[in-house]
Amino acid sequence: MKTISKLIPLLLLIFMSCKEEEKTTEVSESETLKSHPNLILTQESVAEIKAHLGSIPVFDATLAKVQEEVDLAIAEGIDVPIPKDMAGGYTHTQHKANYDHMQKAGVLFQLLGDEKYAIYIRDMLLEYAALFPTLGRHPQERSYSRGKFFWQCLNDSNWLVYTSQAYDCIYDWLPKEQSDHLNRTLFKPYADFLSVETPKFFNRVHNHSTWGNVAVGMIALVMDDDELLDRALYGLEDDNIDPNELDDDGGVIKDKDGKAGFFANLDSPFSPDGFYTEGPYYQRYAMYPFMIFAEALHNKKPELKIFEYKDGVLLKAVDALLNLTDADGEFFPLNDGQKGMSYYTASLVSAVDIAYYYGSQRPELLSVAKAQNKVQLDATGLAVAIGLKEGKEQPFIKKSMELTDGRNGDEGAVGILRHQDDNAAMTLVMKYTGQGLSHGHYDKLSFSLYEDGEEVLQDYGLSRFVNVEQKNGGGYLKENKTFAKHTIAHNTVIQDETSHFDYDFVTGSRHHSDRYVFDASNPQIQIMGAKEHNAYPNTSFHRTMVMVKDSTLAKPYIIDVFKVLSNTAHQYDLPYYYFGQIVATSFKTEAPKALEPLGTKNGYQHLWKEAESTANADHIQFTWLNNQIFYSITSATHAKDKVLLARTGANDPEFNLRRDPAMILRKENTASAVFASVIEPHGVYNAVSETADNAYSQFESVTVVLDEEAYTAIVLKMTSGASKLLILSNLDPNNETEHNLKIGANNYQWTGAYYFQ
Incomplete structure (x- = not known):
């Protein structure tokens, strides 16, 4: 059932935004060039992308497809259902579609300047802000870390990683009263829920915790919350969890040195060659949060030199993952791995583009991007699209290797x-x-x-x-x-x-x-x-x-x-x-x-x-x-x-x-x-x-x-x-x-x- 915001406390906030809705649908450069966006899209990259639109075939085609998808979602209306289902069920699928559409709408707002995309994100976020305080943990009790909108915190972290990007794209467009309201009632409590309220999920060395660390870190960067960012990077302190304890899913809570957080999840599971110990199927899944957060940290915290960390292990990891595929680009199903998963998945489109842009722009990666036939809609995807337009790609030859x-x-x-x-x-x-x-x-x-x-x-x-x-x-x-x-x-x-x-x-x-x-x-x-x-x-x-x-x-x-x-x-x-x-x-x-x-x-x-x-x-x-x-x-x-x-x-x-x-x-x-x-x-x-x-x-x-x-x-x-x-x-x-x-x-x-x- 489609839901509409009917809660009285929100009416004043929505009324305060009416003048914003009455503006012309085209936003001028001077209005958008403020402090945000500054995570994945930046003020500089938005301007550069706009200057190339219409002349970069792969980027233009990706943008057009995304616009068609989001326009259809807007036409269907906002639906924020009460969480009920496991993976694959209606409510699970709808909340997943919501964060995906919000992230894409944020990109469209920045690149096309049409306020309908910002309004769509704002209205949906206000619905989530009204829903979140009313929820306990998800009614499905199967996970060791039950979420709020989803049956496990892992999927809630997915929601926050993608939604943080959407929020960054409209942050300066929102009246301060609304951003303060969202920070106070939705995003800060959500970050606390995923971390201090669920330490067995957050303080692990595992792909689950990587998503959790990145979710908290991404929203921390949007809100300029240094305490949250420190929590994301280095884990929780005084969590009273034995470093050698095993959780219900069989994963080690912390690494061998008792550390947790984003850096621990970079240090421990990755080898110097870029192999991820859980296997290529979960490396593929984890590469999106690893790479997207790295891009955000590079843009907002360049002093961390994240792409140089551990001798550039993230860039090596992309190469390792591409080599862990058969002739059709499908990952070898080592450990838990679903057959048929390949480097055509969206997470690898993102990883390849980011690795190309922040690495040495190796032409072999362009051939993989050409086969993927889509790009990430940011500076990295622009660079790939320009490289393909100029015919710079060279074959990615998979060699024998250990x-x-x-x-x-x-x-x-x-x-x-x-x-x-x-x-x-x-x-x-x-x-x-x-x-x-x-x-x-x-x-x-x-x-x-x-x-x-x-x-x-x-x-x-x-x-x-x-x-x-x-x-x-x-x-x-x-x-x-x-x-x-x-x-x-x-x-x-x-x-x-x-x-x-x-x-x-x-x-x-x-x-x-x-x-x-x-x-x-x-x-x-x-x-x-x-x-x-x-x-x-x-x-x-x-x-x-x-x-x-x-x-x-x-x-x-x-x-x-x-x-x-x-x-x-x-x-x-x-x-x-x-x-x-x-x-x-x-x-x-x-x-x-x-x-x-x-x-x-x-x-x-x-x-x-x-x-x-x-x-x-x-x-x-x-x-x-x-x-x-x-x-x-x-x-x-x-x-x-x-x-x-x-x-x-x-x-x-x-x-x-x-x-x-x-x-x-x-x-x-x-x-x-x-x-x-x-x-x-x-x-x-x-x-x-x-x-x-x-x-x-x-x-x-x-x-x-x-x-x-x-x-x-x-x-x-x-x-x-x-x-x-x-x-x-x-x-x-x-x-x-x-x-x-x-x-x-x-x-x-x-x-x-x-x-x-």
């Missing part, structure tokens, strides 16, 4: 190996990071593989339908904790059907994997590897992945060597989550008459066991077809090893999980072991001509010929009769160390972490 994790870059990393030519764009991603705070998954040394932007071997990502009200109000589904976060949901080794760290957040947060080797200097042979010593007591993992481009093969192939060391016997499972249709297997696949779950807990209860076979050979081969491309996994086995075919969906009565298949290699009653495989794309199927080209694997077998403490060696035998030998140095990755090793009758000498010939 992005370290941890505030000092010493808590593991994400490794990315890439190969691109006319035949394929292959991307291999290996995760050997820290836990990733409350959004972290229990999957040390996991990996995923992409070809031309399509998943070949997948990371499941999160279990959630964001903003789909029918699915748990748009929030996380219970299967996120019962399956998606568990180790079996990922392509890595599980011991005794128990997740890494026994699925314990405190334990997992104390440890990280150790980087071992990363070398992408030779595009024909790229290698990365890491070790994990804490996932299970008295068990160590060492995984090495190699991307090889053989001149005799059309596409690169992947060598995967996973070494397990333990003093006692265990069961080890290594799943490969593939997509598509099984074409052929070297083992028998007898399906049971009735499906049963693979296990009872730790995610196994959500996997249907579709087939179970014994290898009965020293290697197995599994071939499938996806997107008209043939793929094969060829693995070394012992005769008694098992191969299981499984599919997600067991014990899932509400169909919250996707029905995705997996092939699982299992070793039983084994202490130390080596999983050695080759993963290979090798042919295509043409559905029109109904022809299969190169449908058979080019590899005949994979054999472990040596496994000891210092070295592991495997032989890859090809159908052509050729063979390849890979020797891994397990103890010394130094690229200058000389090695001499005898295998059988042959002696091998080499320098560095590996030998491949």
Whole structure:
């Protein structure tokens, strides 16, 4: 139901503004060039933008689309409903639309000078100012930090970050009585509510608190409230919260030094490379408040030199995030991550523009902005639009790289190996990071593989339908904790059907994997590897992945060597989550008459066991077809090893999980072991001509010929009769160390972490 302001106390305020409404719709330069705006838009940038309007295609097109959207919202009337719903519900969606439309209306008022946009913001803010004092916390009690307008303070912070920008744009247009009223009854109490009244939300190191810090900081800058700004930058003092305490959402309240606030959220989650420990999905979400507040601080508090902070980590973070995408620009779903989220999202439009403007205006960022085909409506977007108009863009080439994790870059990393030519764009991603705070998954040394932007071997990502009200109000589904976060949901080794760290957040947060080797200097042979010593007591993992481009093969192939060391016997499972249709297997696949779950807990209860076979050979081969491309996994086995075919969906009565298949290699009653495989794309199927080209694997077998403490060696035998030998140095990755090793009758000498010939 549409609401209209009917409260008596507001009538006088609205009456006092009537003369403002009677002015001509065009505002002169002298009237607008006062102290505001001074956050994102400034007096100088507004004047510069106006001088270019009509001659900058991308900016003009973005502005026109925004104007069309806001004009429609104004025509529909102001609607400030009583909060009731979870994410995706009517009231949630309406309040979200309100802050978005207000922010855009503020920009339109400044750039076009039409007072109808200022009136729209003012009238809506007066409605919110009347509503706010009447509200307790949101009636939905699911969040550890219930908000006012939304079910969680996180969304209330979104509201304040965007609305602060709108308020800044009309601050000098408002009569002082009205701005004082809004400051006193809405904005100052709102900032207090998000901070001192909700310290477990505000004083965290987490993307939630980043939004909260920035919300308080943005409105502090508008109101010139230094006490609020100090609170935003450095957190609450004397909050009586244990720095090591965990909140209900599983996030650490403060960083390791007991600090909180915006600077703590810059210091702790970001590595020196710009990787954000929660993963790219939440880095994408957090980049908007990080970057928009940085722009505001640069404009209003230049002495902080925010874009130079921590060696320019915010600018590095944008580059890191762009590199954490596949060929289609979609983010790798590490930790909690929804698939399909890409750098076309509005937060990355803002981040790219800001990074371009406040960085060194690198032309590679312009190519990303060109693909986004929209800009932020401020000085940064103007600079990008002018650069595109002048044709300055250059390709943003994603290269193989390692992005370290941890505030000092010493808590593991994400490794990315890439190969691109006319035949394929292959991307291999290996995760050997820290836990990733409350959004972290229990999957040390996991990996995923992409070809031309399509998943070949997948990371499941999160279990959630964001903003789909029918699915748990748009929030996380219970299967996120019962399956998606568990180790079996990922392509890595599980011991005794128990997740890494026994699925314990405190334990997992104390440890990280150790980087071992990363070398992408030779595009024909790229290698990365890491070790994990804490996932299970008295068990160590060492995984090495190699991307090889053989001149005799059309596409690169992947060598995967996973070494397990333990003093006692265990069961080890290594799943490969593939997509598509099984074409052929070297083992028998007898399906049971009735499906049963693979296990009872730790995610196994959500996997249907579709087939179970014994290898009965020293290697197995599994071939499938996806997107008209043939793929094969060829693995070394012992005769008694098992191969299981499984599919997600067991014990899932509400169909919250996707029905995705997996092939699982299992070793039983084994202490130390080596999983050695080759993963290979090798042919295509043409559905029109109904022809299969190169449908058979080019590899005949994979054999472990040596496994000891210092070295592991495997032989890859090809159908052509050729063979390849890979020797891994397990103890010394130094690229200058000389090695001499005898295998059988042959002696091998080499320098560095590996030998491949």
